[in-house]
Structures are given as structure tokens and as C-alpha cells.
Amino acid sequence: MKKPILYCSELSPAVRAVLLTAKAMDLELELRGATEFPQAGVDGINEAYGFMEQFLKSDSYLVGDSVTVADYCCVASVSTIQYAAPIDSYLFPNVFEWTINLLAGEHLTPEYLDMNPQHTIPTLDDNGDILWDSQAICTYLIDKYAPNDDLYTRELYTRARINQRLYFISSVFYPKMVMINGAILFRGATEFPQAGVDGINEAYGFMEQFLKSDSYLVGDSVTVADYCCVASVSTIQYAAPIDSYLFPNVFEWFERMKTIPFYDEVNGKNVEMFEQLVVVDFSKKEHLSETFCTINPHHTVPTLVDDGEVIWDSHAIMAYLVSKYGKSDSLYPKDLTARAKIDQCLHFDTAVIFSGAITSFVKTILYGGKSEFQAESLELTNKAYDYTEKLLKDEFLVGNNLTLADISCCIDLLTLDKLVPMDKNRHPKLVAWMENVSKIPNFHDINDEGVQQLHSRFESCMAANKKTAN
16 A cells, blocks of 8 residues: 655644654655755745745735736746645745636646645645645544554544644634744734734643643643644744743643654754744845755855765856866866956956846845845946946957856846846947857746846835835
8 A cells, every 4th residue: 555645844833743643653654845855955945935925925926916927937937846845825825825826726736736625735645535634634644544542542532622622723723823923924023923922822821721630632641632732832932932930731741742752853853944934034144054054154056066076156166067077168268368368257257247236236125125226236237337348359258259258247247137227329249249148059048037036026125125114
């Protein structure tokens, strides 16, 4: 018999409740979600969803309330990656709704919608039998696969009490947790909403009574109610930690649950990931994982790992790849003079185009709260155009053959041109050169979507910054 398939994202407390229950039964599930794929990649996709969540905070589509090319370009990539990093409707509700709208009512794939009309995670596929809702999944798995009924007894009264606690989690605890997380993650709140915190503390009060004479939520042994509840309780500690003086029974119960052998493996690490997501400050680069920073202390992209060798900075990577794998050296000749001139242009790209002009827009708009392009950014952009125009004495930047210098500089200049269109009369050589470089195979397929997405991000941020200022 095939393993039951669980569609999941481990940032979700509901998913972790199911995983804890499965571990308690020593039941192997086939996980389709973050655990099957490189964590750095999945983290990057979820980070991208976080950015998109902000873009869509006040608009129905990426740029305003009507579909643009940005939406079509973006949804193609989003829908493609769902097999590895599905959109969690709890963490990214705006992105989820945007996807639904663009796919004309279809969630991700028609197959998934057929499985789960509510299009939520976790969703279980047990040899064709489909279930969603974490608590329904947990109780089903126990009834079908557990070697005994310790976690979800068949004795009617005790089972009814367990069900009572499960409904308590759904109706009392979970909605208040959503209120807090939604305010912080998606509505830009800088303080936890008091109504949410009060609601969580009220829930702790109810739990205090449940635990007055028992070690666990129903009796003196762990049941499915404890696993489902601890997944949510652990998630909300960053905002509403248990007060051991007011709620000593709840505090002791939580400490007991954390001693379960598989607690850290299934729940603890993912709670930490969620807390990092919640308190992230992108302007301080706190979004970068410890794993990635170990690989690249400069914590930038792109970063290349080739046979264990780590290289970062796009220019260094390009030169390395051509030198090691290129069929010829035309893009980066071994001739010392030609190579030095190419290096000169690559340094120019780094210092003037990217670190100067592009970074100025990033700092002022994306992280600086400005709603309009600043004079300094515009000046740096025009200087980049002027300098490049003067560099173009031949068909390409270094002679009459395409090199890495052309590819690197052209991509960055096209990014600027999308923000601040260059004056064709003032920069005729530059315009002709960019058209020439962009004729190389697959150039538009590789470059255009990223340029458009970045431009859309700038527009969204400026609109959001303007609303905040008003």
C-alpha cells in the first residue's frame, strides 16, 4: 500500500499538528512541500511570496486593480513552482487570492482543486481518499493506522472530550492567532493587536481549567488534542507567551509537550522559521538564513556552488563559468589586454551602474520609504548612461565582439532604462548597442520577466509609501 500523501508547508501550525500525530504513531507520510526540496530554494520562494504579499496588500493585482503583463509573467512562474513550494493561504492570503483570480477560479492546478475545493493545506491523499483540515486528518490517520487507540480512544465519552478540545482549538485559539499573525505579517502592524493578545490569554485561561486536574488536555496521557494544540500554542509564543504565574498548568503542560522525543524535529525548528518570518527586517537583511550566510558571508545572490567550491558576485561567477566550461574564450579572452579591458567594464558596472544608480533606487524606494525618485538617483542614472555612451567606441564595449562586459552592463542598464528611460537623442550609441546585445539567443526569455517584476515592485512600493506618508 502506498504511503498517504500529505500536501504541506511546515511553517503552518496545522501541518505541524498532523506531522506530530503521525510521528506519535510512527506513521510514514509522503510529504509534498518544503521538506522534499532544497530548503534554501523553498525559503527563497516563500520570501518572494512575502514580497508579493506586500505588493498585493492594497491592490487586486501586482500593479493596481487590473491585470498587467507583470501578472501574466509572474503567475507563470508561481504556478510552475507549486509542486515544491505551494502558496500557504494562511501565511500569504493576498498572493493566494491573486493566484486564484488569475487562474480563473482554479487553484494552482485543476487536480488540486478537484482534491480540495477549499484549497488549503494540509491536504491528505490516502490512496485516492482526500481529506483536508488538520484535525480531521489527524483523527482519520489514528483511526486507520494507529496500532492502538491511545491517541484517540474509541470510548465515547473520552472521545467526545477530545473532540471538544479540537473544536476549542479551531473556534477559540486559532482565530486569535490568525488575528495577530495577519496584522504583523500582512498589514504592516508594528505592535501586536491587543484584541488578539487578549483572546490568546483568554484561551490560556480556558486551558488552565482543562489542565486543573489532568496532566494533558484530556486525562493523564497525551492525545491528539495535545498535538494539535501545541502546534498553535508554540507558534504564538513570540506574541503572547504563556505567563507561568497566571497560567501555571498551561506552562507546565507546554514544557511537558516539548520533552516529547520528536517535538524539536517536527515542530521546534519550524516554529523558529515562522518567528524569523514574522520579525524579519528586510532593511537589516535578517531574512537571510544561517545556512546561506555560512555558504556566502556576503549574503548576496547570485551565489554559485560548483563541486563544493563557492563563488559569489555575478561578475566573478560569469568569468569562472566561461573559463571552466566555455567552448571558446571569446566571451572572456585569455589575452591579457582584452581581459583587462573587460574587467575594467565589469568594475564599472559594479561601481557606477549597480552600486551607484540601481542601489540608490533600492535604498530610497524599497527600504527608504520614498514615494518618488530622488534627484540623486536620477543624476546617478544619467551619469551611468553618459559614461557608457563614451565607452562605446566600437560595436561592443571591448572591440567588435560580444564579451561578458556587454552582457553584464546591458542587463543592468536595461533595468535602469525601465525605471528612467534614456534619451535616445542624447545616447544614440547606447541605444543601438543595447538593441544589438539583446539579440543574443534567449536574452529576452531570461531577462525581461525579471526586469518587469522589479519595476512592478518599485511601483508598488512607491504607491504604498505614498499612502503611508498621507
